[in-house]
Structures are given as structure tokens and as C-alpha cells.
Amino acid sequence: MAALELDALGRIEVLDEVGSTNDELMARARAGAPHGAALRARSQSSGKGRRAHLWSSPAGGLYMSVLVVPEVPDRLLPGLPVACGLGVVQTLYHLGCKSARLKWPNDIVVDEGKLGGILVEVSRSSGRTVAVCGFGINFRTPHVEHPTDGSLPVVGLMRCLPSGAMLPEIDELAELLREGVLLSVEEWTDRALAAGSNAVPLTGIIDNYHQFLAYIEEPVDVFSPEGSDYDIRESGVLRGVDGWGRARVETEPGKIEYFDASQVSIRLHKGDESR
Template sequence: MSERSEVTYGPVEVLDEVGSTNAELMSRALAGAPHGAALRARVQTAGRGRRTHNWASPEGGLYLSILIKPSVPDRVLPGLPVAFALGVVHALVGIGCAGIKLKWPNDIICTRGKLGGILVELKHSMGEAFAVCGLGLNIRAVPFEPSDPSSLPGAGVEDCLPAGSVDSALDDLAAAVRDAALEAVDAWASAIDAAGVDAEPLTGIIAEYNELLAYRDERVRVSTPDGSISLDGVLVGVDTWGSAQVKLADGAIQAYDAALVSIRPVV
């Protein structure tokens, strides 16, 4: 693990209200904020998810963004969101959560539904790559009417705890997530460094990711937003470049890019 993982970080800054913690931290990153800087908002008015989806951010949830400056080659940066997601899972398991899985590419789910989502935004400035890694996490389930019957219902961290309640204050949970995420990213960067020219984006983390992968060895539907792809198959796993491997009806295994398709369980 890199020496940077031994750094002790200060408190996570808390804002009463902000449009988006990712947007705010991105502005600070471009102005020179350091690796490990983190913002939490009590309320977000313009929270965002993947593919420009809005993320409801009422008071009581964890809305957190962390600035990460990974010391890895650009070609492996697609692995950063997975390393970050693994860190989030480590933090949740650390407070006693059970049954946590990652829905490809990096939604946080449990047996009762979706707990949260991750949005990682990469930039280059002054020749240096950095990422703002955002997490929106429900502490209590937020009811909503899904537009698609295969969509997961909302769930909360409380649903994953034996006692049914979160003992940690949001400030403590935010710090635990921040620390676990930075540690996971540092461990990933160390594995990348050790692999040298043979490193691929998920080097060092592929086994754990596949172990946590939701719907692995189950029937899933692969689809695009415009409907140009809609087919069923069995999710075999994820490869070292982060592509979902789906076994189709003819036995062929096809790789799919998360930027292009969604995968949901067949209901």
C-alpha cells in the first residue's frame, strides 16, 4: 500500500445545502484542493446519477463527494470507480451491514433494494488526472414508484443492519466511507504499480468485484436506452476492463460496456 494511505485526514466538510456535492468539489479541485478533500451535504437540490439521471436528495441521506488523485497510468483509470465502490462496501460492512452487493457497474444494493449510487467524474488539470467520486446513500428507504417493473425498489442502510438502526452519526459514517474508499483506492494503485506494463483497469480487484457482483450466474436483460439492444442472457461476471460478460442463448459470451447498456434481472 502506498505511503499516502497512512495520512490522517481531517473532518469531512458539511454544507447545509448545495446543488451537487460533485459539482462543488469539482470546482474546488480545479482551484487546487488536495487529494482526500471531502464534502457532505445535508440536502442536495440538483443531485446527479449516471447518464444525467437526477438523484433525490432529501435530508437524512448521505450525500458525499471525495477528491481522489490516483497515482496510476491513464489507461487503467476505468478501474477507479470499482475501487471506490469496494471501499464504500468495506465501510458499510464495517458498521455491521450484511448482504451488500454491487450491481454492475457500481450501484450499492442489498436484498431489499437499491441503497445508493456512485458517480465518478474524471478530469485532467496541469497534466494531472483527478476524480471527484460522489456517493448518494439512503439511510432509510425512500419510497418511489419505479417506471420499470424490473427496477429495484428503494432501500436504506437500516435495512441491512441486524438492529435495524444506524448507530453512527452521518458525520462519522461519512468519515468512515471517506477513509475506507481512500484505502481501497491506494490498495488498487499499489496492485497496478506492481503489475507494471501488464496492469489492466481491474488488476488487483477483479476477484473481489466478481464476488460482490449482483445477479452473477443469473438471467439478466441487457438493454440500451433507445431500445436498439434488448436481449436476455446469463451474467457470467465482469472482465478486467470492467465489461459485463453475458452468456447468450447460443452459448456465445458477449462483452458489454456500462456506458452503452444497462443490465437488470429478468423478472
């Protein structure tokens, strides 16, 4: 999408409350909404996380979804969430949040803790593939009454900005994030199509992903979700991801195991949670 087209996008619609911005925007996509359409809500009653988990969305956060109509073969679509995530964290980085990183596969973290999360959902409608990139970012640090054991502390955007930096107005931040997501997707699309039949999902963006990947080259635990509990499956050193987005964990010297984000999660190794 060229800069002129970005300028031509309509304003981001703001809803006082919605069940889920992803669900609402996907319904609009099926009704013909265009690439780049976006909406945000002041609060969500049924915010969505990975594996159908509910996402707490009290008033005061930025809860937003951007519609993407990908122009790549279906086999490359697993790279779309990474392209969208890079658009979000790079925007935050350029705003001054220099510690913004992507915790594999979909959390936005900073040195102080968890800043937000990203959920990309893909569907087919009227013969076209459509996707919504939804993200929730703590504009200011919320109060968490019952934190989950082992979870990172929840922080707001101001906590990760340099001293004296001005927090952008939430409407301005939303526009910057939409632009960041769309430009990142465009860059990924161009590089993947240029590679032709040799392209894999992360073609052209894997190096950038590694620059913004949290815990790379650090000890981690790999968890297998079972109900509401998490059991450690393996421990090792995170060596990055492969071209399909699978986590590469060195579980023994010279032994790399590959993990799919649909089956596991990763945290810093026990004893390092405060980092």
C-alpha cells in the same frame, strides 16, 4: 495512503444544500484541493446520476464526494470507479450490512432493494488528473411517490443491518466511507503499478469485485437506453466482468457477449425483479 496520512486528513465539510457535491468538489479540485478532501451535503438540488440523470437527494440521506488524485497511467483509469465502489460496499459490509453489493455498473444494492448509487467523474486540471467519487446512500428509507417501472424498491441502511445493530451517526459513517474509498484506491493503485505493463484496469481487484457483484451467475436482461425508455437488447446469465470492467453475459450456451457500461444497463431477468 498510509494510516498516518488518513489521520491527518481534514474534517469532512458539511453543507446544508448544494447543487451537486461532485460539481462543488471538482471545482475545489481545480483550485488545488488535495487528495482525500471530501464534503457532504444535507441535501442536493441537482444530484447527478449516470448519463446526466438527476439523482433525487432529499434531506435525510448521505450525499458525499471524495477527491482522488489517481497515480496510475490513464489507460488504467476505467478501474477507478470499481476501486471506489468496492471501498463503499466493503465499508457497509463491515458495518454489518452483509448483503451490500454493487449492481453493475454503479448502484449499491442489498437484498431488500436499492440502497444508493455511485458516480465517479474524472478531469484534468493544471497538468494533473483528478477524480471525484460521489455517492448517495439512503440513511433511512425515503418515501418514493412515483417509483420507476421495473426499478428496485428503495431502502435505507437500517433495513439491511442485523436486528439490534446500531446505525452509526451520519458524520461517523461519512468518515468511515471516505477512509474505505481511499484505502481501496490505494490498494488498487499498488497492485496495478506492481503489474507494470501487464496491468489492465481491474488488475488486482477483479476477484474482489466478483465477490461483491450483484446478480453474478443469475439470469439478467441487458437494456439499451433510448430516451427515457429501456429496451431489452439481450438476455442471458451474468458471468462477471473482464479486466476492462465490461459485463460478460452468456447469451447462449458457450457464447459470451461483452457489454460496456457507457452503452447498457443490466437488471435481473423479467420475472425475477422481486429478488
